[in-house]
Amino acid sequence: MNQTEFWQLIDATHQAAVGSLDSQETKLIEALAQHSLDDIVDFERLFRQYILAADDFGIIAAQKIIQGWVSDDSYLYSRCWLISQGEQVFFEALRNPDALAELAATQGNTDFEPLLYVADKAFAVLTGMEEDESFPRNIAYEQGLDYDGSTETKDEDWTEEQLPALLPRLWSKFN
Numbered sequence: 001m002n003q004t005e006f007w008q009l010i011d012a013t014h015q016a017a018v019g020s021l022d023s024q025e026t027k028l029i030e031a032l033a034q035h036s037l038d039d040i041v042d043f044e045r046l047f048r049q050y051i052l053a054a055d056d057f058g059i060i061a062a063q064k065i066i067q068g069w070v071s072d073d074s075y076l077y078s079r080c081w082l083i084s085q086g087e088q089v090f091f092e093a094l095r096n097p098d099a100l101a102e103l104a105a106t107q108g109n110t111d112f113e114p115l116l117y118v119a120d121k122a123f124a125v126l127t128g129m130e131e132d133e134s135f136p137r138n139i140a141y142e143q144g145l146d147y148d149g150s151t152e153t154k155d156e157d158w159t160e161e162q163l164p165a166l167l168p169r170l171w172s173k174f175n
Contacts, residue, residue: 001035001042007087009043014086019107024084025114032122040126044119044136047083048145054079054094055147057155058167062097065163065170066104074111076147081112101169 009031017024032040063078064070082090085103092099104110119136123129132138164171 001039001046003046005039006043006046010084011086014084021081021084021109021112021114025112025118028115028118029121029125032118033125035122037123037126040119040123041136041139043122044140045143045145047115047119048140048147050083050090051076051079051147052145052151054082054090055151055153056094056097057153057157058097059093060153061158061163061166062093062100062104062170063110064160065167065174066100066110068174072148073113076116077111077113080115081107081110084112084115098167098169101167101173104170105173 009028013024013027013031016027032043035043059079059082060070060075063075067074067078082093082100089100089103117137120131123135124131129135158166164175
């Protein structure tokens with residue numbers, strides 16, 4: 001699986017789920033289970049690369065405004081949600097996190113923890129195996145794709161007083 005195929009899966013399941021994260025999770029697992037084991041592992045690798053690409057102080061600031069708080073877990077889950085919104089939204093948010101203002105205001109839930117497990121679940125469906133070291137998450141981790149503090153957050157840190165000027169559209173929607 002390459003980047004184009006990854007985003008095609010995300011975009012197609014996002015569109016088919018019509019805003020339901022539960023439905024998107026189910027559709028992704030079903031779609032991935034139709035691919036080869038190597039493709040499922042590639043999906044996990046790409047997913048983790050995008051999680052790391054979104055490790056940015058601007059994305060943290062957006063989450064702080066949208067949810068009112070940030071923790072390590074909530075930050076990870078919000079990046080999952082960002083990926084689930086599709087290629088165009090993802091890359092636009094990386095360029096300009098303030099672009100999330102309208103979308104986040106209509107979504108309600110901007111956490112999507114279950115996206116962390118879709119490759120492993122698809123792998124289990126396809127193989128009938130219980131999770132072990134051969135599962136996509138473990139393979140990607142062994143290859144250095146660890147999203148739990150393994151990289152340095154990009155861009156410049158901010159203070160809460162800077163948020164209204166940093167992301168004015170988000171600030172006006174959520175404050």
